[in-house]
Amino acid sequence: MEDKEKKKHHKKQKHQHPNDQTTKPSSDFSFKPSSEVKGLRFGGQFIVKSFTIRRARPLELLKVLSYPPTNKNSDNNKTPFPSTTAFLPTNFTILAHHAWHTLTLGLGTKKSKVLLFVFESESMRLAVDRIWPPEIPLGEVNKKLIRGLNGCEMARFKFRKGCITFYVYAVRRVGNMGFSCADDLKIILQSVVALNDFLDHTAMLAMPHQRSINYASPQVAMAH
DSSP states (O other): OHHHHHHHHHHHHHTTTGGGGGGGGGOOOEEETTSSOOOOTTTTOOGGGGGGGOOOHOOOEEHHHOOOOOOOTTSSSOOTTTTTEEEEEHHHHHHHHHHHHHHHHTSSSOOEEEEEESSSSHHHHHHHHSSSSSEGGGIIIIIIIIIIIEEEEEEEEEEEBBBBEEEEEEEEEEEEOTTTHHHHHHHHHHHHSOOOOOOOOOHHHTTTTSSSSOOOOOOOOOOO
């Protein structure tokens, strides 16, 4: 009986959910050269490669993560995650996803992609932001954003949240040990894990009053 229980326990450990990687300490992050790290996957939906994503503003990143807003009364008044760059689907992509889904009679994917790059320092993020385009087709992300960072290593995390798939990359220079922004990376990963699944990503990305990724729809007004 004890042997059977040990085997069951071993199988459970072997088949851990990908989201479980958020519980690992920073020293266990699987960093690989940027030329070898996994990029975005598109499956058979080749048309999705032409859909575009844009660089998000700092407050948009907080909204996507459903992270508490910055404290305006704080001494430094700094926006959280200064070493992080995020890319969100453009309005064109949101509309194109729905049009493609309609044209294919429900067979086309409704899944959008959100990318977050957590760099080891704010100065590294600023340097990379200067060479990365503000808007880019999804099909060019692997070549220009991920493979294009020569001399860098990355650790990749992927989370499916309904019709939104999050790709989170931790980025550091080759040869550096550890990850200096491990706390920020941990908070970001925990925030993504805690988010509810998207049922309709237009609600979060296209509506200006939307407060968070898991924002509940307002109650219908009663007729007078």
